[in-house]
Amino acid sequence: MTKLLEVNNLSISFTQYVQGLNRHDSKVITDLTIDVNENEIVAVLGSSGSGKSLLAHSILGILPYNSQVTGEIKYNGEVLTQELKEKLRGKEICLIPQSVNFLDPLMKVSQQAIGECEDDKEREEKKIRQREVFSKYGLDESVDDLYPFELSGGMARKVLLSTALLGDPNLLIADEPTPGLDKQSVEETISDIKNLKEQDKGVLLITHEINVALKTADRIAVFYSGHVIEINTAENFKDADNVLHPYTKALINSLPRNGFKLTEGVQPLDDVIGCPYYENCPARMDKCEKNKPKLINHNGVMIRCFNYEEVNDES
CATH class of the missing domain: 3.40.50.300 (P-loop containing nucleotide triphosphate hydrolases)
Structure with a gap:
């Protein structure tokens, strides 16, 4: 082990x-x-x-x-x-934080999950990965364009979990x-x-x-x-x-x-x-x-x- x-x-x-x-x-x-x-x-x-x-x-x-x-x-x-x-x-090593306040209230969910990218190719690759992980946890494409205040408590937790998993820690x-x-x-x-x-x-x-x-x-x-x-x-x-x-x-x-x-x-x-x-x-x-x-x-x-x-x- x-x-x-x-x-x-x-x-x-x-x-x-x-x-x-x-x-x-x-x-x-x-x-x-x-x-x-x-x-x-x-x-x-x-x-x-x-x-x-x-x-x-x-x-x-x-x-x-x-x-x-x-x-x-x-x-x-x-x-x-x-x-x-x-x-x-x-x-x-990734953190799933205790508060949904860790989400930027002024940024759409998909944008902050993907983060900064050097070019369009990297952005596209991260977008594919983000959608793949979000889908696994029941977050459909409509969630990507939402702001944090538009999420339910359960959805926000799933966004935090999914975002932590994007790097495959x-x-x-x-x-x-x-x-x-x-x-x-x-x-x-x-x-x-x-x-x-x-x-x-x-x-x-x-x-x-x-x-x-x-x-x-x-x-x-x-x-x-x-x-x-x-x-x-x-x-x-x-x-x-x-x-x-x-x-x-x-x-x-x-x-x-x-x-x-x-x-x-x-x-x-x-x-x-x-x-x-x-x-x-x-x-x-x-x-x-x-x-x-x-x-x-x-x-x-x-x-x-x-x-x-x-x-x-x-x-």
């Missing part, structure tokens, strides 16, 4: 100046490790505003100037430098592709993303909707307060007894089908010294308060929890 994307120990912080010239470094992502294989969909599941989109922006090299990044990102085994990111994005990053869509459009979007896997592409799906992750992904990485705390198969996420981390169990138990069993507490906004789930965890130990667990492999599941480190030490 070919690894398309490898993210190792990625941390992202932002430098801000508050109350005059007092510098404050705010860490948003800490020690994030995740990978995506060819012909696989991996979902990054976490609450809104938890920093998930920054992972996508880091892979693409479009973080703001005041960001500080450590760790390593590889594509097809090669370290992604800023120069390589700029070379690959829009070609081998190997890796697609779908950033929150379903919010605001009606049920039918959500199902169509899920089907479209799953279809990409059948084309031997790798997909990193960023979402806060657990049902979308369950229906779409092969593996799910749970994001909590800037940390990946568990990576498990989507199949195991169907039952709280089959996942490991206390937060993951609580997340599954909170679903409507499981009776809305909610737990108290909120995610810490700032980086903490110990385990990020310490304050809310029913299985916490004394060492969890001032020590941060590492992401380890436990029987094929990636888990960030001292309880499983203890088990591994004993085995």
Whole structure:
């Protein structure tokens, strides 16, 4: 199985100046490790505003100037430098953005999908390719001459997806592709993303909707307060007894089908010294308060929890 994307120990912080010239470094992502294989969909599941989109922006090299990044990102085994990111994005690595606002409101759909061309021959070739991809996703020729405001929510999502596919990328990053869509459009979007896997592409799906992750992904990485705390198969996420981390169990138990069993507490906004789930965890130990667990492999599941480190030490 070919690894398309490898993210190792990625941390992202932002430098801000508050109350005059007092510098404050705010860490948003800490020690994030995740990978995506060819012909696989991996979902990054976490609450809104938890920093998930920054992972996508880091892979693409479009973080703001005041960001500080450590760790390593590889594509097809090669370290992604800023120069390589700029070379690959829009070609081998493409983003399906979360907002239809990424579409230029003053430009017709086909024009912005095709982009700039050096001559009429290139324009004609791109037009043929654009129509071929649009047709595959149910967008007929009448869509080409529409402006973004004339598209329905579902059509706009399909335009974003189709535009990302024009360069025939190997890796697609779908950033929150379903919010605001009606049920039918959500199902169509899920089907479209799953279809990409059948084309031997790798997909990193960023979402806060657990049902979308369950229906779409092969593996799910749970994001909590800037940390990946568990990576498990989507199949195991169907039952709280089959996942490991206390937060993951609580997340599954909170679903409507499981009776809305909610737990108290909120995610810490700032980086903490110990385990990020310490304050809310029913299985916490004394060492969890001032020590941060590492992401380890436990029987094929990636888990960030001292309880499983203890088990591994004993085995």
